[in-house]
Amino acid sequence: MPFSLEKAMAAKVVLLSGEEDALRLRAMQELMSAATLEDDFDLQVMSGGDNSPIEWSASVGTAPFLSTRRTVIVRHLLRCEEPDTSGWPSLPPSALLILIADEETGDESRQRKYGTVRGQWEKAVRAIGGYIEEFKSDPKQLVESIRQEAGRLGKKMSPKAAEALAEMCGGNLSRAMDELEKLAIFVATAEQISESDVREVAMPSREWNVFRMVDAALTGNGSEALRQLRILVGSATKAEEAAYRNILPTMSRQLRLIWQARMILDARLDPDDLPESFVSQLPENPAWQKQAPFVKGKAMRAARGATLDQLTDCLGLISDADAKLKGMLPSYSGMETLEQMLLLMIEALRPSTPARA
Missing domain, CATH: 1.20.272.10 (Zinc Finger, Delta Prime; domain 3)
Incomplete structure (x- = not known):
């Protein structure tokens, strides 16, 4: 199911996770644009490793100054290993708490731990009726997704060129999206991004x-x-x-x-x-x-x-x-x-x- 800005804005608590960080961050930007004004006093960014859930709730629960919503974004959510949702039931309608489960580094055992923590946060958000979106790309649609992203930048790509980029990016759509930004600049006014352009410019994963x-x-x-x-x-x-x-x-x-x-x-x-x-x-x-x-x-x-x-x-x-x-x-x-x-x-x-x- 694609990300629904309307459903996310209707919730008080939103959880964005998944392996495709570019799609996750794009959704975060869409939420910020919809909920806040430029240079907004009603937006605060916190960290799951530095700030506690009580601090998140206290901040997002304050009355907004100029906007209709008070927005708090929590990055690196998985660094907070013990979900505390005691402050959520009392959040006012103006509250918008956006939890970002950024990817974290670590060995296999650490990654398993992060997976467990992610599941706990998903359960907590679901229990309060929040909105959850997990961003994953379909490997079978990866080449077509890359071509669509090129189209967003006003460029065209052949299936072969898109496949070359997918291969060099390790099958990761987010990496491919980052490389497409560079490729669009490289080809300048040219309409097409060719396979040779990909081989010359893209950074291999x-x-x-x-x-x-x-x-x-x-x-x-x-x-x-x-x-x-x-x-x-x-x-x-x-x-x-x-x-x-x-x-x-x-x-x-x-x-x-x-x-x-x-x-x-x-x-x-x-x-x-x-x-x-x-x-x-x-x-x-x-x-x-x-x-x-x-x-x-x-x-x-x-x-x-x-x-x-x-x-x-x-x-x-x-x-x-x-x-x-x-x-x-x-x-x-x-x-x-x-x-x-x-x-x-x-x-x-x-x-x-x-x-x-």
Whole structure:
């Protein structure tokens, strides 16, 4: 369901969350424009990590000065881990409390904690009859969504150019929207944003670099795989941080997708029309059926160069690297652990028998 400004404005408490931060912030701007005047005295921005829910309620509950609504925006909501809604029932009709569940950084356990906190806040907002909007993009509609966003900027994009941008932005619509702003400036008065414009201007995401690294490993290109690894790490002293933040999780996800693609190839099935009996055998995360067409296409192409056993070995190497970085297995530095993992992966993927199907 698309964001409804009318329904949000009718509520006293609004919660905006979801993985697409650009859409989330656009909704926040729409609410601000509708509820407040420029340089408004009746607008205050607080932080979930610095201000308490009691402070939010006290501020938003005061009478507005010039506007019809007193608006308080709370950023980084998830940093407030204990929802306190005791002040909400007494909020006057003029109150508009906008809670923004900004994305937060942290390891896997921390992200699970944030997910729990988000659920608690959603339950609290729902209980008072507030408005909740979770901004997610549909992977299957991602390319078309990018083309529509280009249209908002007065530009046109071919499906191929939009797909290239989606790929370079790691399948994230918000990142693509940010890059479109730059691309619109770059092409100036030109009507069309071409694929070559995208390749020249767009900043590749870390997910894109990880895919390039995995793709290089699958094709036995060790120098390119190591080059992409060093781009991802940035500095040898930050190897462990980079590994936990995105390298190992993203590699694992991509290899699991390629592993599923290999299963599809071995079964000689149509990747876009799988029988339910086959789908039930596939992992739920990442779910093959929910992937964007260009993601499926990349995985299918990559899977032609490896067997299921080889891909299983690669997933085992990622698990070993994770254990080494955590001190559960003997290792040297974080960077050497990652380089060794990559080189062993390339060795494991060396063709012994043809894998194509």
